[in-house]
Amino acid sequence: MKKEYLVLEKVQGPLIVLSDVENVAYDEIVDILIDGKEKKKGKVVQIEKDKVIIQVFEPTTGISIHNAAVSFSGKPLTISLSKDVLGREFNGVGEPIDGGGLIYSDKKYNINGRPMNPVARKYPRNFIQTGISSIDCLTTLIRGQKLPIFSGNGMPHNELAAQIVRQAKISSDKNEKFAIVFAAMGIKHDDADFFRKSFEEAGVLERVVMFTNLADDPIVERIITPRCALTAAEYLAFEEGMHILVIMTDITSYCEALRELSSSREEVPSRKGYPGYLYSDLASLYERAGMMEGKEGSITQIPILTMPNDDITHPVPDLTGYITEGQIVLSRGIYQRNIYPPVNILPSLSRLMKDGIGEGFTREDHADVSNQIFSSYSHVQDVIALAQVIGEDELSDIDKIYMEFGREFENKFLKQQFNEDRTIEETLNLGWDIISILPKSELDRVDPEILDKYYRGEG
Structure with a gap:
C-alpha cells in the first residue's frame, strides 16, 4: 500500500525535510500535493536513518509543514524517448514546451544513465567537421570525444x-x-530565442533536440537538464545507431546551481564554496560520451563554460580540464x-586529434600544417613582446615577416563570418x-615532401 506523509519537519529553500520515513531510496521521485490541489514533484537527495531530504523541482512557495501530502513513487526520474524527439524542444525535466504534444514510447529511460563498461569502449576515430577553421x-x-569550450562573460560562445550546431x-x-x-x-529568454531562431533559419531544426532551462526556472531543474539531454x-546513439553531438551551455550555471543546493543542504564546502563532490559530479556527465563496441552510434560532447573573471584556474574549468580530452579557449584580447x-x-x-586526422581521415598534410601554425604563431608572441620594447621598426627582417604572418593568420584564418562554413x-x-608567407627555411615542422607539394611561396 502506498504511504502518504502529511506532516513535514521543515521547508528550507528548495528542500523539504521528512522524518519517520521507511523504505525510501536515493534519487527516488516524490509526489507532493499541496492543499489537495496543486501537484509538484521532487527527488530524494539525502537519507539519514529515518530522515530524508527532498529537492523540489519547482518553487517551494505555498508549501508549509501542514498543508502538503508527500508520497514516494519507488522509482527514479525517467523520460519517454523515441525517434520523434528529433526537432522537438523540452524543458529541463524532459517535458515538451513546443506545443507538439507528449512523446509516447513503450520504454521509459532513467535519466541517471547506464555506466559505460570501460572494456566495451571503442577508441574515438574520424573527425567531425564544424566548418570553423x-x-x-x-x-x-x-x-566520441569530449572537447569543452572555455569562454568568459560577454564573449560570443x-x-x-x-x-x-x-x-x-x-x-x-x-x-x-x-x-x-x-x-x-x-x-x-533572449538567448533561448536566439538559439531557436538560428536553428530555424538554418533549416537544421529537424535534426536538433533541445532541452532548455531558463534563468528564472527552478535551480533543481538545472541539475536535471544535462542528464535528460544525455539520456x-x-x-539515439546506442539504440537508433546515430552519431550524436551534445552541446551543453553553460556548465558554470550548472555548477553554481549545484553549489546553491549544497549550501541549502548545509554540506561542508570545498574550494570557492563548491561542494567537494564537484569533480565526480562533472565526471558523471562528461563520461557519458564515447563509442561502444558492437554499436554503430557515438556520442561526442562540447560542454561550454564561462570562466568567472576569465580565470582558467577557477574550479569549474580546472576540473573540466582534468576530465575532458582538451579544450578550446576563447580570448577576450x-x-x-x-x-x-x-x-x-x-x-x-x-x-x-592525432588519431582522427591525416590520410584516410582529412588530408595527408593536416598534422604538419597544424604543427607549423602552432610553432610559428607561438614565435609571433615573442616578436610582439620584443616589438613592445624596441619598437616594430627596429625588428629584424625575419621578425617583420613573422609579424605579417601573425596579422594575416588572425585576420584571414582565425576570423570568419558567423554563417561561413569552410570545408576541411x-x-x-x-x-x-598563411604559412607560405614565411620562407621555406622557417618551416621546420613540415615534412620536406609535403612542403614541396603544397608550399605556395617563392622559397
Missing part, C-alpha cells in the same frame, strides 16, 4: 555554439544519421580586436596560404 585544423573534434557534419556520407542534442542551462543522446571566433590557439588543444580542404588550403 581554428577548430577543424588546430583543435580537431574527433567523433552562444554564437559559436549556434554556428557549430548549424554547420557540424561527420566526415563520411552518413549525414542522415547525424543529429545534435542541445542542452541550455540557466540561459536568458536522449544515449538512446582577440575578441576586442574584432575577430570572431576569438579562439586563442596556444592554450587550446585536442588530445585525440578550404581550411587546409588557407593554412598553406
Whole structure:
C-alpha cells in the first residue's frame, strides 16, 4: 500500500525535510500535493536513518509543514524517448514546451544513465567537421570525444555554439544519421530565442533536440537538464545507431546551481564554496560520451563554460580540464580586436586529434600544417613582446615577416563570418596560404615532401 506523509519537519529553500520515513531510496521521485490541489514533484537527495531530504523541482512557495501530502513513487526520474524527439524542444525535466504534444514510447529511460563498461569502449576515430577553421585544423573534434569550450562573460560562445550546431557534419556520407542534442542551462529568454531562431533559419531544426532551462526556472531543474539531454543522446546513439553531438551551455550555471543546493543542504564546502563532490559530479556527465563496441552510434560532447573573471584556474574549468580530452579557449584580447571566433590557439588543444586526422581521415598534410601554425604563431608572441620594447621598426627582417604572418593568420584564418562554413580542404588550403608567407627555411615542422607539394611561396 502506498504511504502518504502529511506532516513535514521543515521547508528550507528548495528542500523539504521528512522524518519517520521507511523504505525510501536515493534519487527516488516524490509526489507532493499541496492543499489537495496543486501537484509538484521532487527527488530524494539525502537519507539519514529515518530522515530524508527532498529537492523540489519547482518553487517551494505555498508549501508549509501542514498543508502538503508527500508520497514516494519507488522509482527514479525517467523520460519517454523515441525517434520523434528529433526537432522537438523540452524543458529541463524532459517535458515538451513546443506545443507538439507528449512523446509516447513503450520504454521509459532513467535519466541517471547506464555506466559505460570501460572494456566495451571503442577508441574515438574520424573527425567531425564544424566548418570553423581554428577548430577543424588546430583543435580537431574527433567523433566520441569530449572537447569543452572555455569562454568568459560577454564573449560570443552562444554564437559559436549556434554556428557549430548549424554547420557540424561527420566526415563520411552518413549525414542522415547525424543529429545534435542541445542542452541550455540557466540561459536568458533572449538567448533561448536566439538559439531557436538560428536553428530555424538554418533549416537544421529537424535534426536538433533541445532541452532548455531558463534563468528564472527552478535551480533543481538545472541539475536535471544535462542528464535528460544525455539520456536522449544515449538512446539515439546506442539504440537508433546515430552519431550524436551534445552541446551543453553553460556548465558554470550548472555548477553554481549545484553549489546553491549544497549550501541549502548545509554540506561542508570545498574550494570557492563548491561542494567537494564537484569533480565526480562533472565526471558523471562528461563520461557519458564515447563509442561502444558492437554499436554503430557515438556520442561526442562540447560542454561550454564561462570562466568567472576569465580565470582558467577557477574550479569549474580546472576540473573540466582534468576530465575532458582538451579544450578550446576563447580570448577576450582577440575578441576586442574584432575577430570572431576569438579562439586563442596556444592554450587550446585536442588530445585525440592525432588519431582522427591525416590520410584516410582529412588530408595527408593536416598534422604538419597544424604543427607549423602552432610553432610559428607561438614565435609571433615573442616578436610582439620584443616589438613592445624596441619598437616594430627596429625588428629584424625575419621578425617583420613573422609579424605579417601573425596579422594575416588572425585576420584571414582565425576570423570568419558567423554563417561561413569552410570545408576541411578550404581550411587546409588557407593554412598553406598563411604559412607560405614565411620562407621555406622557417618551416621546420613540415615534412620536406609535403612542403614541396603544397608550399605556395617563392622559397
